Amino acid sequence: MKGADMKKNKNLILSSFFMFAISLACLITESYAWFSMTGSVEVTGPEFKASAPENLQISNDGNTWASSITVDLYKKDDFKISPASSYTGIDNNIFYTEDINDGGSAKNTNFKVAVTGASKGNEGYYLDVPLWIRTTGDSEVKVAVDVNDTSVTYAKDLDEDGNVSDTQEISKAVRIAFLDTSKDKNALGDNNKPLVYNANPGFVGKVIGNINEDGTGNRVDSSYLTNNTQMLQVPAYSATQTKGAPFVARIWIEGEDPNCVFANGGKSFAISLKFIAIDDNTNN
Template identity: 30%
Template sequence: MYYVDVPLFILTTGSEPVKVAINQEKSEIIAGTKNNEEIYKAVKFAVLNKDKTENIGGTYASKESADLFANPVIKAGTLPADNMLAKTDEVIKLGSANATIKDGNKIDLAGKSESGVIDGKYTPTEVTVRIWIEGQSKSCVTKNANQKFKFNLVFDAVE
């Protein structure tokens, strides 16, 4: 299983801690071109902690994501390579108007502190966005090889 890990640094300049979460209605995974590409329907991502030992932000797919084949090898919320389950074993489909932010999908950001200042900026919280193409998806087939997909992630402060 292949995947890519993208480090992401999020910070608050406020004095109090804050929680952020992916805006499930505005974030999206879409086709890379207008040529009826389907591979984006097999793409998933998860937001992991800095050490990549825990899924702290949920597991996500496109709202058009294809269903898995029967008897999938891995559960829906399982991440590749690690067999690491999300806090809830469900994949959240982006773009749904009734999307909800569950407690397990909130990312804690520390507030400003004297010991947290580096070069005049506050210490950010590091997370990892793990992106992969779900091999069990009906859209993960040879005819969809070499296609492109696009990501748009929107984070919001939440209570």
Template identity: 20%
Template sequence: MVLWKNRRSILIGKRKVQKDKMDGKQMVHTSILLVLLALVSITAATVAWFSIADRTKVRSMSMEITTGVNLRFDLDAHDTFDEYVKTLGFEQIGERIEQEKGFKMSEVPLEPVTTTDYAEFTFETGTVVGAEKGAYLEFTLNFMSTQDMDVYLTTEDSSGKTDGTKIESSNPELPNAMRISFTSDNETMVYDPGNGDVDIRLFSLKKEKNQPVIVHIWIEGTDEACTDALRGADYQISMRFVGKDENGNGLDGTSESR
């Protein structure tokens, strides 16, 4: 009887050791799985920054800005409506940026940045980057109109033209990662191409009174589209502004309300 009990105890002991080993292996496997999941989560949250942080080489860029017949703008403020213009191109904006910021936007590549207040921009590390570094673009547009109106940024084309607001690139992901903000009287509106066709009310404009608007253009580092695939991409920017009344009706002879 004693021998049987001893053998039974030994068998129970072996089973317990085997069970403890199995439980230990399961705990190790579980721990490894949790670590891997954590690494995947970290990678997924930071891949946009990590994969493009070396710099975004832009091979070419163009920019065109247009307005309606009763709304004009310029890089400088003027005294009369007739001194303002209806279109601005890449060369004029580039010259102004070089004059004010000290770099050529045709040569200095954009870099992924982010912002919370649309005034201060930072890299992934949280380091603040000034507009003179060329990581993003900053310039001022001055508006004037022949009547009181609300000024809108619109993706809609004017009659017979393809001049609506848009960002285009040979890389279809690039527009989704780009942003354009407009700040006037301490209020900021942001154009995000990923939101599709939109009309964005930017500010109110009084007849024959100049209104300065600060424009920022950048690649949003936190956007999931901001990956290494964007390196070497070109981009073309078009912006179209129109005047509307308080009910959203177009004031240049067209119906642009939505």
């Protein structure tokens, strides 16, 4: 029976959908990266949708479980997300700058640690979405993001009617880190390895990895999830283990992405993620 469940688990698919209405408000007109921006990404009426077929279930509070959920994220109150940069997305590894730069060398740009998340009516540098995934089977499940299936895993702009389009402008700057509930480690408990979804696969640049004592930032090569990279371990279901695996999806606008520019002000975007169960023969 256990072997049958394990085989079944390998074919499970969990699909999650983040939907946002977003406008980008900037105070200057240069078309450069984030250090040319003094404004924020203003979010209105965001919605989070998730579904989990077969014997996977999903929850946003750890108590109410279903095969699909819809979470209203501050629907009645606007909030703002300011651009930031990070290698892992964990606490104390996400940075922002108040300096204005011409888009050239930023070696003297000063950075600070971003400690404020966006919340109802408030501005912050990231948005945290708490989630739980559990299985009803008696075998553990490894979960990954299916980054290869771009029909269901993507960030795309919304058109004027609020529909998802094939255009990717400001949406390419979206990043999502998968963290454990402490938020100082990734969802697998490692504080050094990034488990970050990148909405812009063409971006191979550097991000801010840490800051020096004088406040200048150190740029490091970015590292993002590939297909079949495990980002969550879901324990087997039992009488004493009914909560599954809790984790946090941390969303930010990557300032080092060349699409985080004034020219993309006023854009809106949607995010869709598909999680898949993977077996022991795939890469971790």
